[in-house]
Amino acid sequence: MARKLAVIGAGLMGSGIAQVSAQAGWDVVLRDVTDQALTRGTDGIKASYEKFVSKGKLDAADAEAALGRITTSTDLGAVADADIVVEAVFENIEVKQEIFRSIEGLVKDETILASNTSAIPITKIAAVTGRPEKVVGTHFFSPVPMMQLCELVRGYKTSDETLAAAREFAESVGKTCVVVNRDVAGFVTTRLISALVVEAARLQESGVASAEDIDIACKLGFGHAMGPLATADMTGVDILLHATSNIYTETQDEKFAPPESMRRMVDAGDIGRKSGQGFYKH
Numbered sequence: 001m002a003r004k005l006a007v008i009g010a011g012l013m014g015s016g017i018a019q020v021s022a023q024a025g026w027d028v029v030l031r032d033v034t035d036q037a038l039t040r041g042t043d044g045i046k047a048s049y050e051k052f053v054s055k056g057k058l059d060a061a062d063a064e065a066a067l068g069r070i071t072t073s074t075d076l077g078a079v080a081d082a083d084i085v086v087e088a089v090f091e092n093i094e095v096k097q098e099i100f101r102s103i104e105g106l107v108k109d110e111t112i113l114a115s116n117t118s119a120i121p122i123t124k125i126a127a128v129t130g131r132p133e134k135v136v137g138t139h140f141f142s143p144v145p146m147m148q149l150c151e152l153v154r155g156y157k158t159s160d161e162t163l164a165a166a167r168e169f170a171e172s173v174g175k176t177c178v179v180v181n182r183d184v185a186g187f188v189t190t191r192l193i194s195a196l197v198v199e200a201a202r203l204q205e206s207g208v209a210s211a212e213d214i215d216i217a218c219k220l221g222f223g224h225a226m227g228p229l230a231t232a233d234m235t236g237v238d239i240l241l242h243a244t245s246n247i248y249t250e251t252q253d254e255k256f257a258p259p260e261s262m263r264r265m266v267d268a269g270d271i272g273r274k275s276g277q278g279f280y281k282h
Contacts, residue, residue: 005169006031006082008099010041010072013116014088016144017173019045022066023058024173029071029078038072045070048145080106084169086138088116091242096120097128104129112165114138119186119194119243121250122155132157136166137180139187142235150175155183185250186243193231194244195255198262200228204279205261211279229279233272237279241266 003026007018010032018030018041032038046067052058071078079085085107087099096115103113113135115125126135137153150170154163167177180187186194200214209217215227232240241262248256265271265278272278 004082006079006085007088009088010037012142015041015044017086017088017140018070019048020145020173022069027069029073031073031078033074076102077106079103082111084112086114086116093120093124096125100125101128112162114166116140118190119246121183121185122153123183126155133159134162136162138166138170148176150177151180151187151189152177153180153187186247190243194247196228197232197240198244198258201262202259205259233278233280236272238266238271
């Protein structure tokens with residue numbers, strides 16, 4: 001019997017999770033609030049499959065079969081028979097909590113409830129449900145079809161069984177997992193990249209070095225595939241600003257306080273590749 005996954009949010013992350021899961025044999029329902037959002041999501045999945053087929057990395061028949069395993073819905077009730085639900089909406093705790101409140105009464109008792117958050121404590125999301133032991137973080141990385149990592153986050157009450165089920169799911173779709181045993185804001189990866197980006201932005205802001213030279217230093221000195229400011233542009237300066245602000249609010253640790261230059265970039269709409277301008281011109 002095929003395993004059933006529900007993904008809430010058809011944006012870049014949600015559609016990517018749906019894509020790799022369907023390719024791995026999961027039956028997937030992708031849910032968003034509008035048909036337009038769902039169309040954008042499924043169009044992106046089709047285009048990605050086509051790219052893999054054209055490069056010889058995926059058989060055309062397998063791509064067609066994977067697409068056939070994805071259905072879409074604007075009805076939250078579509079999650080009802082899922083074995084795992086992955087929430088992948090905007091990084092806003094109130095929005096996420098409202099989703100978890102809503103789906104709790106719709107799904108089976110044994111269903112695993114997962115959040116793709118990159119910085120919001122899982123415990124805070126789980127606390128609005130009556131089954132916090134069934135809630136876990138599954139932090140995938142963008143672009144999901146290309147990135148190998150999945151960060152599994154244990155909330156304060158997440159059970160061993162839930163963590164094990166989340167690992168089984170993530171590994172089944174081809175990911176390597178790391179486990180965050182203590183639910184700190186930003187987990188492991190977002191804390192590390194946030195601290196690095198914030199310090200790099202401060203160095204650039206104060207004229208110590210150019211964005212290019214800071215990134216070259218990290219690439220050649222530390223062996224990083226991409227420098228922190230180029231990473232910020234790829235991820236979205238606004239996304240990283242939001243993440244670092246969340247961590248700073250939670251920890252009051254000054255190393256996570258975003259510099260004024262990052263805030264002004266976001267105010268001006270210079271948010272990276274998606275706007276054509278960030279720390280670099282694109």
